Amino acid sequence: MKGINQKPVLSVGVFMIILGVIGAVTFFSSRELFVSWALPDLETTLFVPVESPLPPTLRSPTPFPQLDLNQPLQPITGPQPQAWDGNRRVTILLMGLDARAGDPTSVPPRSDTLILFSFDPKTNTVGLLSIPRDLWVAIPGFGSGKVNTAYPLGEAYRADGGGAGLAMRTLETLLGIPIDYYALADFQLFARFIDEIGGVKLNVPEAVEISRVNEDGTKWILPGVQTLPGAEALAYVRARNTPGGDFDRVQRQQLMLLGIRDRVLNFNLIPTLIAKAPLLYGEFSDRIRTNLTANDLFKLALALQGVPSENIFLSAITLDDVTFYQSPEGLDVLLPLPERIRQARDEVFVLDDPLSPVQLGKPLDILIEEEAAKIAVFNGTTIPGRAALATEFLKAEAFNITLTDIADEIYPKTTLIDYTGNPNTVNFLVSFLNIDPQHILHAYNLESDLDIKIILGEDWRPNGE
CATH class of the missing domain: 3.40.630.190 (LCP protein)
Structure with a gap:
């Protein structure tokens, strides 16, 4: 500016x-x-x-x-x-x-x-x-x-x-x-x-x-x-x-x-x-x-x-x-x-409303809580139970996982799709799940039942594995 x-x-x-x-x-x-x-x-x-x-x-x-x-x-x-x-x-x-x-x-x-x-x-x-x-x-x-x-x-x-x-x-x-x-x-x-x-x-x-x-x-x-x-x-x-x-x-x-x-x-x-x-x-x-x-x-x-x-x-x-x-x-x-x-x-x-929350200096966990994103996790790997395991990890971090399911095809790379604009949640998930930034998609749809969709790929490994 x-x-x-x-x-x-x-x-x-x-x-x-x-x-x-x-x-x-x-x-x-x-x-x-x-x-x-x-x-x-x-x-x-x-x-x-x-x-x-x-x-x-x-x-x-x-x-x-x-x-x-x-x-x-x-x-x-x-x-x-x-x-x-x-x-x-x-x-x-x-x-x-x-x-x-x-x-x-x-x-x-x-x-x-x-x-x-x-x-x-x-x-x-x-x-x-x-x-x-x-x-x-x-x-x-x-x-x-x-x-x-x-x-x-x-x-x-x-x-x-x-x-x-x-x-x-x-x-x-x-x-x-x-x-x-x-x-x-x-x-x-x-x-x-x-x-x-x-x-x-x-x-x-x-x-x-x-x-x-x-x-x-x-x-x-x-x-x-x-x-x-x-x-x-x-x-x-x-x-x-x-x-x-x-x-x-x-x-x-x-x-x-x-x-x-x-x-x-x-x-x-x-x-x-x-x-x-x-x-x-x-x-x-x-x-x-x-x-x-x-x-x-x-x-x-x-x-x-x-x-x-x-x-x-x-x-x-x-x-x-x-x-x-x-x-x-x-x-x-x-x-x-x-x-x-x-x-x-x-x-x-110079919006009438407060500036971006990041500019206001709020902690990241508060920003994520305010976004309140509804997240779905899909297993796009050949290994059964991956989505359930990732869901357990994410729930332990207080994320709202509304759906766990199997993807319709095998994904070589873990992919994240943001439907409603949740930058702070996305940034955390990318780091937490080690997602390649080239596999972050923004398919904005404000009428979507989901805010974020995660499709686990063959590259995803749980911590300690």
Whole structure:
């Protein structure tokens, strides 16, 4: 977490919200808008894919309803919000879509950028948390997958609220907080916006090799102060071929969008952008989506002007918050460490409730008792009685074992599945049972009868054996 001590910065969140405000300014003259891709016509129940295959067929475009000040700027299939009263905390999922010219419209784009934005009027604070796209999470109704696949899955399989709704629910279960709204734009709009403001001036910290979209060859962005046009700015924030990969890219995105903020304010471009709003929104209306209404967009934009710089917090999920993991399909992904993730959440969003229990200094046994996890133990070995033996050990440690049974197959490695988010219990069990961290799974399901499922593998040995 970092407080910004310079001029007010709203970074990526405000950039995305500005796009929404541009839309709000002009939607009065927009009587009917259309989505830029359609959803496949599936009659069966939701399929649970292994690596997010998407169906090839299309339906006809879904029209927007006739809009007024109190209707969200999205198709009728989008997640339905509650009106914002201007007083309660508002949390918005900001998404940048990887949609490129020439890509087939039959495949909804992935969310290449994910940032959680939160504004609390009571404390007058703003927080932004960047989320790496390779984070391996539970996607409700679809098992586990990279977090950036939630949006296209929701679009393709017509999940409740579409892709935005599924992405919101995915991050709600990961972070344990409600998400009220979303706002999204694709990268072609990003590049076009950069060109519209005359490029963006950056002090580039290190050389980065970029590859511009739909162009052959590469180019180096060298260290130093320079002004990048739209295509190069887009390539710069998307580059991954650096030692830190996606983590470096998050830093470049924040640098870029701080540069956008400076460009817009230093050159007093807001009046110009508002004057051009009808033209811009007419050109890119199918590339902006939000379930915020025009009224709420205006209220939010006005309220954000009063946030002092010291009340703005930027952060990201970093290497300290994840472990490297290879999925069952062989994908290199990032496995979240739940308590670390939620500590980052608490710090960035300065929640009204007390901070993470770990930050309050409570003893581990109290934290475990408060989680009160219901645990099932399954024998996945060829040795009879292993589950009963492990259950005896765990009950001696005062754990609540609600089920002991035999697994449906043999497991080479002991596996732990956390369904409801119990980081302290999980940490203790991993150490107590000597579980390989790569075999800790987070399949969040708040309706589950179990909180934690332990499947003993052939590698498990009782103490003293």
